[in-house]
Amino acid sequence: MGATSVLKARPAPPSAPAGRTVPKKRSGRAPTGPGRRRQRAGMLMVAPALLHASLWIGLPVLASVVLAFTKYDVLTAPQFVGLDNFRDMLDDAVFRKSIVNTVVYTFFTVPFGMALGLLVALALHTGLKSRGIFRTAVFIPQVTATVAIALVWLWIYNPGNGLLNTLLSFLGIDGPAWLSSTTWAMPSVILVGIWQGIGMKMLIYLAALQSLPKELYEAASVDGASKVRQFFSITLPLLKPATFFVLITSMISAFQSFDQIYILTDGGPGNSTTMMTFEIYKSAFREFRIGYASAQSLVLFVLLMGFTLVNRRIMGGTRGHN
Numbered sequence: 001m002g003a004t005s006v007l008k009a010r011p012a013p014p015s016a017p018a019g020r021t022v023p024k025k026r027s028g029r030a031p032t033g034p035g036r037r038r039q040r041a042g043m044l045m046v047a048p049a050l051l052h053a054s055l056w057i058g059l060p061v062l063a064s065v066v067l068a069f070t071k072y073d074v075l076t077a078p079q080f081v082g083l084d085n086f087r088d089m090l091d092d093a094v095f096r097k098s099i100v101n102t103v104v105y106t107f108f109t110v111p112f113g114m115a116l117g118l119l120v121a122l123a124l125h126t127g128l129k130s131r132g133i134f135r136t137a138v139f140i141p142q143v144t145a146t147v148a149i150a151l152v153w154l155w156i157y158n159p160g161n162g163l164l165n166t167l168l169s170f171l172g173i174d175g176p177a178w179l180s181s182t183t184w185a186m187p188s189v190i191l192v193g194i195w196q197g198i199g200m201k202m203l204i205y206l207a208a209l210q211s212l213p214k215e216l217y218e219a220a221s222v223d224g225a226s227k228v229r230q231f232f233s234i235t236l237p238l239l240k241p242a243t244f245f246v247l248i249t250s251m252i253s254a255f256q257s258f259d260q261i262y263i264l265t266d267g268g269p270g271n272s273t274t275m276m277t278f279e280i281y282k283s284a285f286r287e288f289r290i291g292y293a294s295a296q297s298l299v300l301f302v303l304l305m306g307f308t309l310v311n312r313r314i315m316g317g318t319r320g321h322n
Helices: 034-067 084-090 093-125 131-143 146-156 163-170 185-210 214-222 227-238 240-255 259-264 276-286 290-315
Strands: none
Touching (some): 034 290, 084 290, 093 185, 131 185, 146 163, 146 185, 185 240, 227 240, 240 290
């Protein structure tokens, strides 16, 4: 070749099809004019909530993480002990029992509560008469103080003159001491948890059902699909985002169960109903082991985060089907 080199011409960028315009690249610049004013107004409106969350949620969480690696009893200054609190947890049989109890409680309350909430929502969505009354009746336990609900169930489970044993006596059955038996205490607490949580699950599912497109059901009916086939082929897939939300919030609520345990059983008998949150409460406010309780709280947070990520992976995220 000669002194001059041959330059390869770069391929021309593909041209836009006829009738379409090539979208312009975003410059990445901050909004100006009205957009900037709206952004500032939005920041001002969320500033109180951000400040509140930072002071009453962010700082306590940060302090809890720091205290998890210290020995602190409120009366003396914190002493850094490294991973000693976590080593103590491995040898703490009661805390290990609380983890098992929490998992068992969650395993039964979450799926059964979700199934019952969905069934109630379907019944209310299909034009049930007086559905407003039923909706209110089902949702009332959700907005009632847990302490009040626990006191009512404490009377229901009373082995002497409680409602449950009185009804069983009519059938010739001698009811047990529900909350004083290592066999029946956990099932009794699980029943209360399922009953109280149905209202919120029903409300979320009912809102999701009311937003589903009716055209799909009309087309399925024309194709001859039965109600059962429509439920499994249309309703359940479209309820996937709502189901994921209900699942995560229900698991978090189950892992944080405390009030009903405190009132009904106080963790007994024989630690058969001791939950993680109740054990954290005992470590912090009965034994004044704040550093150890903070380490237990950190373990609870890690477990919740792990379960959330696993559920997200299993359900394929929160995107619904088109």
